[in-house]
Amino acid sequence: MDLKNRLDGVVIGILLGFRDGAPLVVFPSNARDHAIPARSLTPLSADHAGSEVALLFEDGDLGRPLIIGRIIEPARREGGDAPQVIRDGETVKVTAQDRIELRVGRASIVMEKDGHITIRGTNLVSHASASNRIRGGSVNLN
Incomplete structure (x- = not known):
């Protein structure tokens, strides 16, 4: 050898x-x-x-x-800076302090810590086998 x-x-x-x-x-x-x-x-x-x-x-x-x-990551303290991903085989939970962004091509989902969620894409489609509800303090269409 x-x-x-x-x-x-x-x-x-x-x-x-x-x-x-x-x-x-x-x-x-x-x-x-x-x-x-x-x-x-x-x-x-x-x-x-x-x-x-x-x-x-x-x-x-x-x-x-x-x-x-x-290699096992040390337990993260609540309120730590690093994002946390937990997978148990049935659920994936992603936790971050300020913002989570999912992006691919021209599509994105951005969640802010203040509760603001932005979904962007060239074509958004929503399907439901039961009712498809839109609820909010006010709803603006166009």
């Missing part, structure tokens, strides 16, 4: 997903231009894709990564 393709010590990588049940990881010292299948000491699921993982390498071989654990 080439010594420059060996690494001792822990490396932080990213779990990209799974292929044939094997976790796929990328890491800074990876000489390949694609993710590498890894073995894992910890249970992982598709919900963990995008997570940072701690890696060791079997016999120091960069082609044989071993996931020893996921």
Whole structure:
């Protein structure tokens, strides 16, 4: 084995997903231009894709990564500056202090902490199988 393709010590990588049940990881010292299948000491699921993982390498071989654990973010204090995303498999909750923006192409949804919500797009469509209500202190059309 080439010594420059060996690494001792822990490396932080990213779990990209799974292929044939094997976790796929990328890491800074990876000489390949694609993710590498890894073995894992910890249970992982598709919900963990995008997570940072701690890696060791079997016999120091960069082609044989071993996931020893996921990097867990410290608990955020209420009122902290960083946005928080909570996924439990049924609900995704995104919390921020001042503003949340969702943007793609010419469409956007912006939510402000004062309760102001702006939805913009070239064509807005609303469908409902039951009643479709518009309620407010006043409703302005055009």
